[in-house]
Amino acid sequence: MSRIDQHLNRPVFYLSSFIILLLVLFALVTPEVADVFFTDLQKTIIDNGSWFYVVSVAVILTTILYVGFSRFGEVRLGPDHCKPEYSLPTWLSMLFAAGMGIGLMFFGVAEPVMHFLSPPTATSGTTEAVREAMKMTFFHWGLHAWAIYAIVGLVLAYFSFRLDLPLTLRSALYPIIGDRIYGWPGHIVDIFAVVSTIFGIATSLGLGAAQINSGLNYLFNFDESVTMQIYLMVGIIAIAIVSVATGLDKGIRRLSELNMILAIALLLFILILGPTVFILTAYVQNTGAYLSDIVRNTFNLFVYDKTDWIGGWTIFYWGWWLAWAPLLGCLLRVFLVVEQFASLSLVCWCCQRPLRCCG
Template sequence: MSQSENSMPPRQTINPPVFFGSAILIFLLVGYTVFFPEDANNRFTHLQSSIMTNASWFYVMAVALILLCVAFLGLSRYGDIKLGPDHAEPSFSFGSWFAMLFSAGMGIGLMFFGVAEPVMHFLSPPLGEAGTIEAAKEAMKLTFFHWGLHAWAIYAIVALILAFFGYRHDLPLTLRSALYPIIGDRIYGIAGHTIDVFAILGTIFGVATALGYGVLQVNSGLNYLFGLEISTQAQVILIIAITALATISVATGLDKGIRRLSEVNLLLALMLLVMVVLLGPTVLLLQMFVQNTGGYLSDMVGKTFNLYAYEPTEWLGGWTLFYWAWWLSWSPFVGMFIARISRGRTIREFVTGVLFVPTGLTLIWMTAFGNTAIDMIMNHDMASL
């Protein structure tokens, strides 16, 4: 075989049971909601309410255990284990690696909820009086809680499991490999296919949620800047355009397309963040960041296990449990991507980069945008916010 033939990349194939199985289920679910919207809405609403009522304790416990496990693995002696052969070196620089995992993990959610969530909690807190100083403090604690360590721990545990079994035990870099210690070689059969189909369904509908929120914001921004009509037609066109751009970035490959796009994305986000901090109440924002972080850390245990059992409220299902379910639905896709770009790093490097560093930047972002919005409402009569 010639050198050129030997250096050819392997042919890309699909797994027919997983591909066609997930495609059929997606079309059936979408078709059901399109042709029977009222019945679908009623059934899904009832199902969601049932899950929130009967399984909320499980969600809370599961996410708490995930965070503890990830922190333990990163801080213990297991942190020295490499995700790959002992001689493996990271494929990407720390900057490129962080840009890609941050863009995959949060992305457009920060743009939408950076202002929206603090303002919503401020104006409609789960407990207490709205629009007060205490409501503002609690709004930032809740925002930090939903976007902080717990969210990244969910991504980290999936990525860590996939990277460990994929790079140290040569198993497929798919979610089925996470269950290899439990079901063994059955991951290559019907059980494995079912796991991957389930992961794809969760990912598709998790992405649809984020894309829906993002398109609403893009449409609103274009309406404000250029007068573009806010309508379903405009939003469908925006979805097609955004999906096309994402497809192009994937088609150009990990190193050329996704890496460079992620770096540009992170650079633009940092520029926007710096502008908001410098042009806004800079000193006040720095003070608030320190206080918000302290409040978040001091209340973390209480908020982690708070089910409002003594003061029942629908707020929990609409916010905290919704977020935990959302992060879990994203975790197969985001976890697989993070595992793909993390080969050669130690578990300690991985946990530091995936759990602690992005959480810090996320909290800075939420303070800059959230506290600026609350300050504009409280002190500058910006009622439109």
């Protein structure tokens, strides 16, 4: 097995950094123009490309289900003798902390309320609006999101650990363009992945900062402003840097396990002290409603009931998950580190940390 270059990929780093810096400066220097530009761009994409998002995510979900339940589900993503380095609870903790985290805590409460007040088709504030709100929340945070993450993780894992190709998205094109993945075609794919990942993270970070700021304002009367949210984002980034710098075992793993413990504690607190029976029965019914309508909701573009709702919710989510997918696919692969020979040096494309065997 060949070694993968650990040095900085200069074309990808410099060009992606330039594009990100250009967009950030555009928003900072001319915020009004940038707001109009991005608003119009978003509207154009929703009006003309919604069908493409819906079909793409449907194909991804169908593919993942087929791979998982067919004979291909038995294919190991590493050498035949490999064993997972982490237990299932630890892996799930890291997966949820990195994959959903802020978004799930924010929208897990906010989204049903927003749909109840402004549902796509039902009358606001009615029992039907409650049913639709819960069903659509399950839909947006259910199988489709994880399918997008899973397919990128599978691609990265298979091509890097089975075929000894770089742990980057460019490797997925190897069956199509062969060794040209090492040239500019591959660089372009990785640049697109880096840029989309940065703005996917920015979305989550912005939502998280707004949520924390609102909570601090409610509890301690902190100033609720953009300046305070910037301070909070700086603090969150600093904690993330410390977590990454301390390594997967000491930093990311421990923080993820702590996050999962706190989330479970919050869940049990609400379940025990709240209307327990109602919560359990509603959960069962909402799950059934989600599964029974999953095909219709997957392909529902509200063609005959024109509404801006789908652009602000379903298409926004699919774009968000797709933007996150390059990073989460990589993290999925890191979390499932498989046993390799200790002398090898496989390097993750997003964090440049070596992936070693578990021994």
